[in-house]
Amino acid sequence: xxxxxxxxxxxxxxxxxxxxxxxxxxxxxxxxxxxxxxxxxxxxxxxxxxxxxxxxxxxxxxxxxxxxxxxxxxxxxxxxxxxxxxxxxxxxxxxxxxxxxxxxxxxxxxxxxxxxxxxxxxxxxxxxxxxxxxxxxxxxxxxxxxxxxxxxxxxxxxxxxxxxxxxxxxxxxxxx
Amino acid sequence: xxxxxxxxxxxxxxxxxxxxxxxxxxxxxxxxxxxxxxxxxxxxxxxxxxxxxxxxxxxxxxxxxxxxxxxxxxxxxxxxxxxxxxxxxxxxxxxxxxxxxxxxxxxxxxxxxxxxxxxxxxxxxxxxxxxxxxxxxxxxxxxxxxxxxxxxxxxxxxxxxxxxxxxxxxxxxxxxxxxxxxxxxxxxxxxxxxxxxxxxxxxxxxxxxxxxxxxxxxxxxxxxxxxxxxxxxxxxxxxxxxxxxxxxxxxxxxxxxxxxxxxxxxxxxxxxxxxxxxxxxxxxxxxxxxxxxxxxxxxxxxxxxxxxxxxxxxxxxxxxxxxxxxxxxxxxxxxxxxxxxxxxxxxxxxxxxxxxxxxxxxxxxxxxxxxxxxxxxxxxxxxxxx
Numbered sequence: 001x002x003x004x005x006x007x008x009x010x011x012x013x014x015x016x017x018x019x020x021x022x023x024x025x026x027x028x029x030x031x032x033x034x035x036x037x038x039x040x041x042x043x044x045x046x047x048x049x050x051x052x053x054x055x056x057x058x059x060x061x062x063x064x065x066x067x068x069x070x071x072x073x074x075x076x077x078x079x080x081x082x083x084x085x086x087x088x089x090x091x092x093x094x095x096x097x098x099x100x101x102x103x104x105x106x107x108x109x110x111x112x113x114x115x116x117x118x119x120x121x122x123x124x125x126x127x128x129x130x131x132x133x134x135x136x137x138x139x140x141x142x143x144x145x146x147x148x149x150x151x152x153x154x155x156x157x158x159x160x161x162x163x164x165x166x167x168x169x170x171x172x173x174x175x176x
Numbered sequence: 177x178x179x180x181x182x183x184x185x186x187x188x189x190x191x192x193x194x195x196x197x198x199x200x201x202x203x204x205x206x207x208x209x210x211x212x213x214x215x216x217x218x219x220x221x222x223x224x225x226x227x228x229x230x231x232x233x234x235x236x237x238x239x240x241x242x243x244x245x246x247x248x249x250x251x252x253x254x255x256x257x258x259x260x261x262x263x264x265x266x267x268x269x270x271x272x273x274x275x276x277x278x279x280x281x282x283x284x285x286x287x288x289x290x291x292x293x294x295x296x297x298x299x300x301x302x303x304x305x306x307x308x309x310x311x312x313x314x315x316x317x318x319x320x321x322x323x324x325x326x327x328x329x330x331x332x333x334x335x336x337x338x339x340x341x342x343x344x345x346x347x348x349x350x351x352x353x354x355x356x357x358x359x360x361x362x363x364x365x366x367x368x369x370x371x372x373x374x375x376x377x378x379x380x381x382x383x384x385x386x387x388x389x390x391x392x393x394x395x396x397x398x399x400x401x402x403x404x405x406x407x408x409x410x411x412x413x414x415x416x417x418x419x420x421x422x423x424x425x426x427x428x429x430x431x432x433x434x435x436x437x438x439x440x441x442x443x444x445x446x447x448x449x450x451x452x453x454x455x456x457x458x459x460x461x462x463x464x465x466x467x468x469x470x471x472x473x474x475x476x477x478x479x480x481x482x483x484x485x486x487x488x489x490x491x492x493x494x495x496x497x498x499x500x501x502x503x504x505x506x507x508x509x510x511x512x513x514x515x516x517x518x519x520x521x522x523x524x525x526x527x528x529x530x531x532x533x534x535x536x537x538x539x540x541x542x543x544x545x546x547x548x549x550x551x552x553x554x555x556x557x558x559x560x561x562x
Contacts, residue, residue, distance in 0.1 A: 028286075029315055036318065039539050117532075121340050121539050125319045128337040132315055135336075 023147040029133045033154045036126040040157060043122035044085060047115040048074040051092060054108045058100060066095050085119075086160040092116065096164035109166050116163035123161055130154045177537060179204060180264040180548065182255075183215035184245055184276035186233040187223070190427075192344075192455060193270055193294050196323070199347050201226055203530035214258050214277060216246035230254045230277055247275045255280045256550050264548040266290060266537045272313055282313035287548035288541035290533075291317040293339060296326035310335065318540035321533070324474060342533060344455055345526030351434055351462035352518070360439035364396015365504045368440030368465070370433070370456055373405030373424075379446035379470060384413045385493035386446075390501060391418040397504070402428050402436050437463035441510065442503045445469040448491055454478050458524045461485065461517035466510035468499055484520035485513055 048070045055067035069084075069091040076084035092112065137148050183197045194215070201211045211226050216233035223229065231254060233246045255277060259267070268290045272278035282289060291314070320339035322328035328339050360366065367387065371378040380401070387399050392415070399422045401410065407424040414422055428436055437443060443465035445457050449472050457478050460467050467485030469475040479485035486503060488495040503510055522528075541547075 025312070025315065032318060035542065035545065036540075039542050042542065043539070114535075118535065118539060121319070121536060124338050124340050125540060128320060128339075129318070131337050136315075 033129045040122040040126045043118040050111040050115040082159045092164040096166045178210045181213045182269040182281045184278045187215035187217045203526045245276045279313045282316045286551045290319040292321040345529035346458040348462045348525040354434045356439040366440045368400045368443045370402045379448045382446040386497040388415045389497040437465045461521035464514045466513045484516040
């Protein structure tokens, strides 16, 4: 009888330890998701600012298009933001493909290229954490014992993040 | 930035991952970062100052070959001590898919962690068996890097998610001023090969068959085979009349390897496939060799679809012989390929590649992230060694 009680108590302790461990893991995943989201937002803001700076160096019409796309991306939120950021990617690629008489300052191009690369990275990292979190939350033990608490389910950030490619001849002076 | 690099494989055994980490560490140091590398190592003697030994490694059969890894309570406690005393801003683990220091580091640490995946075509069973174990470690990784499309596809196929692509770098500055050995390549023409002789995937057999076809009509032509492996079995495949013109060197020192690429007229990479990236190819390009490679997808990409090196149909000795003959008879074309190769390899220069890796570090450790700490809470952890 006592043996059975001891075994039951041990099982209870083990289960409690296991559940608290799973809950801790999930909590840390959520925290990593928040950090990754901050990094993604920072990368997107940097790209919008770089695009706005580049727009000032372009001829009137393409400059206006790029400027308004950058403005739209910076101002949008929610699912609209995914569309606006994709639109900015598209306009940036178009700007990269069109020759500019007299060229463009290399620093502006380099900043747009670097910022676009960062967006690619930050989004990949963010979506990875989201995928792992969503997978973890779909597990039975997590659902039955409500280990996720009240944390909202993180959403993927979907957008066209194909970076622009500026041909070497597009620069005013070779940056090398 | 203070960076802690974790190498899963024994530092004193030559290998691609070890070289990658060594080169990355040097490039990060040159860029002004502080770097510490933790690796299994039999002895601390002769280690560079930035490499820390995690103790000896044991041989573990893994992915079709034998890997020398460290895993266990002793290694775990060394990892914890290294993290505690390191004060790192970022931890960068490599190949965290086998029970190794990399997995131990993921378990022990809390904070920004980057992980690089090197392997392509891992046997699914090796990964499936330890999938639950891997998950607990991979959950800790903030930024994933794959060195090639093949490595990325393997990762995605087995573990889901995605990774950013940052290719293997090549230490261009080590190769750009290489000189041929005195008297090489000489008049009759030399074809070169570098790699393990006893690994069928490297396609040496295709090159030997091609040499049999070419050697008879070109009395001065020689074949240089550089790399470890038993040459007797290789030579048996060569026409007895031509064997005297095949030179085998065994494993070359780093300095001689650099010169070997320059000492041949045409550098051949007849690989049959399974190659994730082609380090040999980018090294040869950096040294300014005229390259002739099989047209597997990884090589086509590195060689710019034929603009920075000639391609032939994979596994076809006659095609290799034909293309090699054309190059041997056209010094101008070889010169042009050499120049194009040096230009094209620029994007694999470690100086650029390491800057991309540093971008990953910055992305996963926004200001105020507090750096890497040893985990204080409970979890699956190996008992501490006393």
